[in-house]
Amino acid sequence: MxxxxxxxxxxxxxxxxxxxxxxxxxxxxxxxxxxxxxxxxxxxxxxxxxxxxxxxxxxxxxxxxxxxxxxxxxxxxxxxxxxxxxxxxxxxxxxxxxxxxxxxxxxxxxxxxxxxxxxxxxxxxxxxxxxxxxxxxxxxxxxxxxxxxxxxxxxxxxxxxxxxxxxxxxxxxxxxxxxxxxxxxxxxxxxxxxxxxAPTRAAELRLRVTQLTVTRADTVDAQAAELRRIERDLHDGAQARLVSLGMTIGLAEELVERDPETARKLLAEARENSSTALVELRHLVRGIHPPVLAERGLDGAVRALALTSRIPTTVDSDVPGRLETPVESAAYFAVAEALANVQRHSAATFAYVSMHRSGDLLRLEVGDDGRGGADMTRGTGLAGMERRLAAFDGTMTLSSPPGGPTIVTMELPCASSSPRTMLSSGTD
Structure with missing residues (x-):
């Protein structure tokens, strides 16, 4: 010190x-x-x-x-x-x-x-x-x-x-x-x-039940909202493009004999639409569970996020090994949402992500040198992050005085024996 x-x-x-x-x-x-x-x-x-x-x-x-x-x-x-x-x-x-x-x-x-x-x-x-x-x-x-x-x-x-x-x-x-x-x-x-x-053992159990009831309801609501988002993205995006693709190919089939030139143009357009639909499907899959997270783990996935950020972002990571899949996913999306907020609202010139694991506790910190003034009561991004972490007994604190800097600190239990982790991973 x-x-x-x-x-x-x-x-x-x-x-x-x-x-x-x-x-x-x-x-x-x-x-x-x-x-x-x-x-x-x-x-x-x-x-x-x-x-x-x-x-x-x-x-x-x-x-x-x-x-x-x-x-x-x-x-x-x-x-x-x-x-x-x-x-x-x-x-x-x-x-x-x-x-x-x-x-x-x-x-x-x-x-x-x-x-x-x-x-x-x-x-x-x-x-x-x-x-x-x-x-x-x-x-x-x-x-x-x-x-x-x-x-x-x-x-x-x-x-x-x-x-x-x-x-x-x-x-x-x-x-x-x-x-x-x-x-x-x-x-x-x-x-x-x-x-x-401090609460007695009985009081701790009672508080635990109350907390589980609240977070269970929040998790169910979040999952329902996520399913509605996926359904909306499929219906308005990939599904609409695939329907259009089918109609274009059908029209090309009708014209292939009497107007081959127009048919070729329609097939070229269909090929472009198929490529666009494939890109949208890939983005949708990344929103559900990014392939980079499955392949490289939390460290590699967050570094990939930092590379795609419009604001210069550094990553300081000390997370040895792999975590439980639900915990990795929750931590990744929390960091992704925090970095998205930095790009949208902070007017920052620099951002950083710090990830450290101490025992069975994963500590994440996302900060920037922007204008500050972030408020968890405004908007849904920060509140959604807090609900996502609460489902795993995680916590989130926000420090964002006017004029900056803004620091979002998240702590997430990452023990494989964590009750919430076991429930979320489908353990019976």
Missing amino acids: ETRDWIRDGLRAVAAGLLSIVLAVLNIPLFVLFVVSLVLTPVLGIGLVALPAVTVLIRAKADLARRTAAWHGVSITRPYRPKPAGVGLIGWQRYHWVITDPATWRDVAWLLPGAVGGLVLGVLTLALPAYGVEGITLLPLWIYLGEGWSGYGVNWPIQNIAEGFLSLPQGLVFLALGLVVAPHLRRFEGLWAKLFL
């Missing part, structure tokens, strides 16, 4: 430690409000309104803790049950939904330990760098000089001055140590929060 990297990460972790101290204090009043709301439930039904409202604040605070943990490499899944149909903003149904969700009680159980952990680890994150900064700014020197002034009149003791200057290298050591340790302390706090805020 370069020097500026660990310094940057350390400074970010120190800033996160300061934020953690501020946020940890908020846990205590939230815990008090929850207990008061729970106690007041039998009293005129005040808790029926107050407790769900307090729970919203607690969940927002817990979500913030999950996001800050993610900053330091600790992923915590949201475990809450989906809101049942017909549940309003207030009332018994909403109260019952909140109070019977085990995640609510796990959040409440985290509030006080989270406050203690946040304060302690936040202070530790700040202590070492602060002590180092104190040494670097030679604060002990001025203390020694002040003592020398008061104890020796106008004579400043040389020993105290030397000790003061020795605090400079000591401060540098403590500052560097603090910046190195700070990210680990932030990660430890994320792991501490995960003990409370």
